[in-house]
Amino acid sequence: MLHTVQRGYPYWITLALAVVAAGFMVRIFILFHDCCHGSFFTSRRANTILGYVSGIVTFTPFEDWRYAHNLHHATAGDLDRRGVGAIRTMTKEEYLAAPTRKRLAYRIYRNPFVLFGPGAALLFLFFQRFSSKGAGKRERNSVVFTNLALLLVAGAATWTIGLQTYLLIQLPIIVIGGSLGLWLFYIQHQFENAYWARHESWDPMKVALEGSSYFKLPKILQWFSGNIGLHHIHHVRPSIPNYNLQQCYDEIPGFQAVKAITLRTSFRSLRLGLYDAKKQTMISFRSLAVLDAENKATAI
Template sequence: MQVDRVPLGATDAEFSTYARSAQELSFTLQDLKAAIPARCFQPSTLRSLAYFVLDLGIIAALYAVAHAIDTWLFFPVFWLAQGTMFWALFVVGHDCGHGSFSRHRWLNTLVGHLAHTPILVPYHGWRISHRTHHANTGNIDTDESWYPVDESTYRAMPWPQKLVRFYGALFAYPFYLFFRSSGRSGSHFMPGSDLFRPSERRDVLVSTLCWSAMILFLVWLGLTQGLLFLATYYVAPYLVFVAWLDFVTFLHHTEPDIPWYRGDEWYFLKGALSTIDRDYGWVSPIHHNIGTHVAHHIFLGIPHYHLKTATAAIKPILGDHYRCSEEPVWKSFARSFWACHYVADQGSKVYYQPHPSRRQ
């Protein structure tokens, strides 16, 4: 049985059907779920709200300190700290998009917009396309985020496109929102985009209107307080946030030994294992342990504060299929940045290859 995607919110029985038996895997989704404590699948609304309020409090405090000190000696520190907190706020909205923030859909939608709109993320537009990514992880033909191009496509790319895709990766996110990438067209802001079903267009419109209101507020801020004020207190932290988002997403799905699949070789569980956990050191608790990514891709309904427990539970079962890197993330990024450019034109299971000039 070939499966193109696993629907979100599938029951255990549906998971068993969609995650077909694999000759090379000695475990199933049911085996993995049974190993995880049941409490890990139960979000706590109060605990989730506490993380959200804490993030907002730290952001407010950083603004207050920066305004009080008001010196260019401190602003670079402020930009790094506030941009990192913007990223933490994004992760809270990310949980809302997966329904792992709370069991209340209306609360997920409300907090998702409150978390994402201030950092210029169209909540529903991003949530829906991110759903496609999770349902098709590791599938070259249908994955939605940080998927590889084949060698012939790479060689045919004009140099400006290569420059943006491979050497401007840390700032690719705004382009992704408006245009997608590498021929997969669609805007996260347009309700009529091919990214969305007709039943989702109203939600997309609401998020686009919220995003537009934030843009108008920033324009007003720039006109009344000056462009330097806007750049200092918003644009610079926002760029740090974008760098964090692309940096972390790249690291989770880009590694020379992570396989990608075509055709019948792909199915949900095998694709979900095509990611890697990273150790971000002291930053990990700040951005809500987003580095625990393997368990998240297998069971996206687990709240971020239960992912470490879930990971420890399934590691013995996954064995060699569990990937985790404990080396410094900057070192991992540098290696993958130069070593992962494209995959072979043919083959049902392929791996990233470096630029020809960098081959041994």
């Protein structure tokens, strides 16, 4: 990519290479993810070192993301503990009771062009420059460390190849990679029959097997995504490194009973935006509008 920019090749060539580089960034993020769970190496120190290094590459502070991600595992599918390390999801009842401005903000947030476009870019470039709510000193220090490291990288790049060249290479990689990573995360828990429950009846095993997807990808995409599509297995036992998830799937029939979401069928999840607690299913804004129109017609 450095060659294509410095030689003045058409920028679309650099962008095409950025897509491939973004795929590798996603894979590096999966290594980072396993380090956060302490599962990539048997050594805690090795996991921490690789976690910090790969966190710099992926613009993600290690300790802070580990803190937020562990909260995600502890609260996924819990309607009473939403909001940490997850895609924001409102219930149908909450949405209907919300004022117009809050509804509009939520609709904008859930719009795929916003969520996977500027939303992903802002997440990796801006929001992850700050510590998570409730984070401790260790987590805050990791944010400072990562930010300083990124400044040093940008400074070194500016001194050697120039700031413009660095940005023309780095920005598309982080934006495309961030969008791809957020898409994977979205499909993991945002699908029609995903399990949700109130805290008193919340079941972590149901969250794993019914609220976490099996995203069956073509082999090359499965490699780039580091087997994270086998997400139901990951939520059953987060300590299993992702590089062993396929073996677990192949050897344990219970994991094979989970219905797969394919690349083609995954796009159906884009229309879903609300959880209907009574029907226990994710629904679209359009279906809610149709239901509202039918209710008004019946009332007349």
